[in-house]
Amino acid sequence: MLFSQENVIDQLISDNDFSGSIFVKQAEKEYKVSSGYANRVEERLNKVNTRFGIASGSKLFTAIAIAQLVEKKQLSFEMKLRDCLDVSFPHFDANITIHHLLTHTSGIPDYFDEEVMEDFESLWKQTPMYLLKSLQDFLPLFQNGEMVAEPGKTFHYNNAAYIVLGLIIEQQTGMAFQHYIKENIFDPVGMKDSGYFSLDRLPQNTALGYIEDDDGSWRTNTYAIPIVGGSDGGAYVTAPDMVKFWEALLDFRLLNESLTGQLLSPHVDVKDWVSYGYGVWINARKGRIVKYHVMGYDPGVSFHSAYYPESGYNMAVPSNHSDGAFDVMKEIEERLHLFDT
Structure with a gap:
């Protein structure tokens, strides 16, 4: 057992009113539990593999x-945006590179600036979310914007930077972004339950995202997020699939050892003890990397998943509420003493 008392996580879930699933793994030891409703109207419960x-x-x-x-020599991290994507960005700096886009240091305008805008839903008043079916559909939201900082x-x-990265992938491969990820990441890893699904065509065993209004009532996030996820976010996964993903990445089954190292290297300092690699947050203590993690927040979505290199723990905590995942992960980290060594 990973926890000395079986009721520890039950109490944790209750204290945080958590709706979602939890999967914690270390070597051959596993702990998994779910809570809350995948569908509140039908009272369909969440499962570990929801x-x-x-x-x-x-x-x-x-x-x-x-x-x-990059591994296939089709791109390099230092390649300039103008040399790998045939899309016009009239006001973008000519020196923007793929590295800048990956590390949120490109300085391009974002279509949703999380430090300035509080209400993600307000975006769709002028651009209906049901029209955003492809990466190209996001371009009018930022394509003609002015730079906000010098590259690097x-x-x-920056969410728009990752839309641009997705467009690069599509142009370089001739495949829709979602299809590329399925064929080259999800399928090789065995993430058979994961994918990019349209909100109006969600498959069986998928949790609806729920938003709590001020009066205590709940509504789904159907009109609050883009209808189909893309390169800046919006995939659907199960907690076990996410654990499989970390294992495959760290076993060099997705990238060779050198490129995995580059992906997981701290490329830019964000704040004390926190850096950013390529698509991944990196936490350090006293000069040692103690945590690689990803997170996601949308209306009706909160998600945290991490790998802890010193202990070998691997964790995924997805939730179909707008918050809850962070508090649950933080308390599990404290219970397991993951940063005490």
Whole structure:
């Protein structure tokens, strides 16, 4: 057992009113549990293998896809945007590179600036979310915008940069982004329950995302997020599939050892003890890397997943509520003393 008392996580779930699933693994030891409703109207319960939206947690898939093309010599991290994508960006700096896009240091305008805009749903008042069916559909939201910083100067989390990366993948491979990820990441890993699904065609065993309104009532996020996920976020995964993903990445089954190392290297400092690699957050303590992790938040979605290199723990916590995943992961980390060594 990973926990000394079986009721520890039950109490944790209750205290946080958590709706989702939890999967924790270390070597051959596993702990898995689920809570809450996948469908509140039908009172259909979440299961450990329920599919959940993970919002920006899927940016790492985009970064790996780019690195795979680097491994095939189709791209390089220092290649300029203008040399690998035939799309007009009238006001973008000519020196923007793939590295800048991957590390949120490109300085391009974002279509949703999380540091300025609080309400993601307000975006769709002018551009209906049901029209955003392809990566190209996002271009009018930022394509003609002005630069907000010089490339390479400042870390500023940027969703549009990952839309651009997805467009690069599509142009370089001749495949729709979602198809590329399925064929080159999900299928090789055995993530058979994961994918990019349209909100109006969700497959069986998928949790609906729920938003709690001020009056305590709940509504789905059907009109609150893009209808289909893309290269900046929006994949659906199960907690067990996400654990499989980390194992495959760290076993060099998705990239060779050198490129895996580049992906997981701290490329830009974000704040004390926190850096960003390519599509992945990196936490350090006293000069040691203690955590690689991804996270995602959308209306009706909260997600955290991590690998802890010193202990070998691997964790996935997806939720179909707008919050909850962070608090659950933090308390599990404390219970397992993951940062005490």
